[in-house]
Amino acid sequence: xxxxxxxxxxxxxxxxxxxxxxxxxxxxxxxxxxxxxxxxxxxxxxxxxxxxxxxxxxxxxxxxxxxxxxxxxxxxxxxxxxxxxxxxxxxxxxxxxxxxxxxxxxxxxxxxxxxxxxxxxxxxxxxxxxxxxxxxxxxxxxxxxxxxxxxxxxxxxxxxxxxxxxxxxxxxxxxxxxxxxxxxxxxxxxxxxxxxxxxxxxxxxxxxxxxxxxxxxxxxxxxxxxxxxxxxxxxxxxxxxxxxxxxxxxxxxxxxxxx
Amino acid sequence: xxxxxxxxxxxxxxxxxxxxxxxxxxxxxxxxxxxxxxxxxxxxxxxxxxxxxxxxxxxxxxxxxxxxxxxxxxxxxxxxxxxxxxxxxxxxxxxxxxxxxxxxxxxxxxxxxxxxxxxxxxxxxxxxxxxxxxxxxxxxxxxxxxxxxxxxxxxxxxxxxxxxxxxxxxxxxxxxxxxxxxxxxxxxxxxxxxxxxxxxxxxxxxxxxxxxxxxxxxxxx
Numbered sequence: 001x002x003x004x005x006x007x008x009x010x011x012x013x014x015x016x017x018x019x020x021x022x023x024x025x026x027x028x029x030x031x032x033x034x035x036x037x038x039x040x041x042x043x044x045x046x047x048x049x050x051x052x053x054x055x056x057x058x059x060x061x062x063x064x065x066x067x068x069x070x071x072x073x074x075x076x077x078x079x080x081x082x083x084x085x086x087x088x089x090x091x092x093x094x095x096x097x098x099x100x101x102x103x104x105x106x107x108x109x110x111x112x113x114x115x116x117x118x119x120x121x122x123x124x125x126x127x128x129x130x131x132x133x134x135x136x137x138x139x140x141x142x143x144x145x146x147x148x149x150x151x152x153x154x155x156x157x158x159x160x161x162x163x164x165x166x167x168x169x170x171x172x173x174x175x176x177x178x179x180x181x182x183x184x185x186x187x188x189x190x191x192x193x194x195x196x197x198x199x200x201x202x203x204x205x206x207x208x209x210x211x212x213x214x215x216x217x218x219x220x221x222x223x224x225x226x227x228x229x230x231x232x233x234x235x236x237x238x239x240x241x242x243x244x245x246x247x248x249x250x251x252x253x254x255x256x257x258x259x
Numbered sequence: 260x261x262x263x264x265x266x267x268x269x270x271x272x273x274x275x276x277x278x279x280x281x282x283x284x285x286x287x288x289x290x291x292x293x294x295x296x297x298x299x300x301x302x303x304x305x306x307x308x309x310x311x312x313x314x315x316x317x318x319x320x321x322x323x324x325x326x327x328x329x330x331x332x333x334x335x336x337x338x339x340x341x342x343x344x345x346x347x348x349x350x351x352x353x354x355x356x357x358x359x360x361x362x363x364x365x366x367x368x369x370x371x372x373x374x375x376x377x378x379x380x381x382x383x384x385x386x387x388x389x390x391x392x393x394x395x396x397x398x399x400x401x402x403x404x405x406x407x408x409x410x411x412x413x414x415x416x417x418x419x420x421x422x423x424x425x426x427x428x429x430x431x432x433x434x435x436x437x438x439x440x441x442x443x444x445x446x447x448x449x450x451x452x453x454x455x456x457x458x459x460x461x462x463x464x465x466x467x468x469x470x471x472x473x474x475x476x477x478x479x480x
Contacts, residue, residue, distance in 0.1 A: 215333055242335045244472030254335045257265060 009078075012037040012176060012206045013058065018072035020053055022065070026230060027053050031072070033225060033235045035176075040198060040207040042221035042238065044214060046253065049227040051210045055178050057081075058208065059095035060088040076176070093120070096169035100181040102161035104153035104168070109136075109145050112153050112164055116172040131171055138204070139167035140197045159190025163197065170205075177201060179209040183216065195220050214254055218242045226250045267332050271341060274324055275400075278345055278352070281317040282396045284310060285352045288359030289392065289455065293385040296366040296448065297378055304370075307363035314356035321349045337469075344469040348399065351458045351465070355392060358451045358458070365448040372441035375431060384420045384452050387413060391459035398463060404470040410463035411475075417456035424449050 013035035020028035028050045035041050043051040053062065060081060062068040074081045081091055093116075104112050113132045122128055132149070136142040141163040145156070153164055162182060169177060179198070183191040198207055198220045211217050217224055218238060225235040226249070234241065234250040245251045252258045288307045295304035325346045328334070334342055369375075391410050398407035425446065432442040464476045 214335065218335070243339060245336050251336045255338045256267070 014075040039222040042217035045227035096174035110149040285356040292362035304363040318353035395462035407466035411460040414460040421453040
């Protein structure tokens with residue numbers, strides 16, 4: 001699954017007429033929008049609006065749910081992620097995901113990061129060392145852990161564990177990084193560090209973040225998509241959404257006039 | 260989507276009431292200042308000067324309240340536009356009040372001398388700028404973008420009268436040097452009124468942004 005070389009488009013992901021169901025309940029309705037390369041796109045909306053379902057479609061996490069059904073297309077660099085010829089494992093390497101609750105493996109800090117590259121065939125120690133160092137640096141964690149790489153990941157604080165999970169995802173060199181409420185279990189200082197990190201990461205990756213924290217979306221994202229009851233209500237530059245939203249539903253949600 | 264009653268809403272409503280109180284005071288100061296010129300009423304001019312502290316106090320209260328509301332609520336969208344616009348209108352209204360004081364001071368100066376010329380343009384331009392301030396505030400209350408933009412367009416008329424009066428006064432002062440002092444006071448008075456037109460136009464631009472979300476400042480009417 002190699003990206004077409006001729007593709008010079010600004011968009012890395014394209015969602016086209018996406019519909020999704022659990023059993024017979026439709027959770028996403030006719031979603032269409034494009035995600036720009038090297039930008040941060042925030043997905044916001046009240047609980048149950050479909051934003052987490054959508055972000056999970058981006059790396060085929062919903063494949064594990066037996067009752068999940070999908071219609072429409074999600075194109076990564078022009079290729080349909082749900083094409084039967086596509087290997088979902090490869091999709092998950094190209095589109096990495098970090099979850100709400102930090103979930104490091106019960107292993108050393110080093111092994112957490114080396115795990116992905118190792119299973120994709122990298123065995124040489126110096127090569128793994130370099131990947132671990134680079135990934136931890138990119139996740140802004142290296143300085144805090146470089147002297148205790150053999151320590152168990154569980155000895156780290158919550159915020160450090162979350163950055164370790166980001167480093168683990170970066171180690172396999174994804175193109176897109178999906179963050180599903182990555183700060184909701186963290187204190188404000190750890191949150192600020194993750195937000196700083198997100199702003200740095202967009203130089204090398206495309207970031208899609210689901211967040212309940214509207215100020216967070218306003219702080220870190222370039223584009224914001226507002227979902228309500230499974231529909232994409234408004235998708236626009238974050239600067240515009242938070243000052244002059246077009247749709248009254250978006251306005252009501254971001255000003256808190258919503259119950 | 261169900262609407263939720265927000266405590267913040269009440270606070271915003273109170274803030275707007277406060278801004279309108281400052282607006283009312285500034286309008287009143289302007290009206291009294293102009294009347295004091297026309298009727299050569301010293302007492303009225305003094306009362307305008309005395310109102311200045313009140314206007315300053317209102318401005319400070321409103322500004323502080325806006326900052327507190329921004330800090331506590333981190334407003335977005337129309338709430339954010341309301342607060343930033345309120346801060347701007349607040350400043351402009353306080354300046355209208357200041358200009359009222361300036362006019363009252365010119366009024367006191369002019370009373371020392373016989374009239375330089377009959378007041379023909381004065382009531383005309385005063386009526387226009389007073390109406391501009393009133394309409395700008397009405398546009399704010401009623402979220403009327405059309406009226407807000409229209410206020411700004413009227414500023415051209417004020418500028419034209421000012422330019423014409425300036426020319427006329429220069430001629431008078433050149434011909435009759437004895438009229439230099441009252442002439443300068445009168446010229447400044449027109450200048451103050453012209454500035455009030457600008458301030459009303461600014462308020463109109465602020466209201467337009469509040470309603471439409473488009474910045475029209477520094478663009479051609």
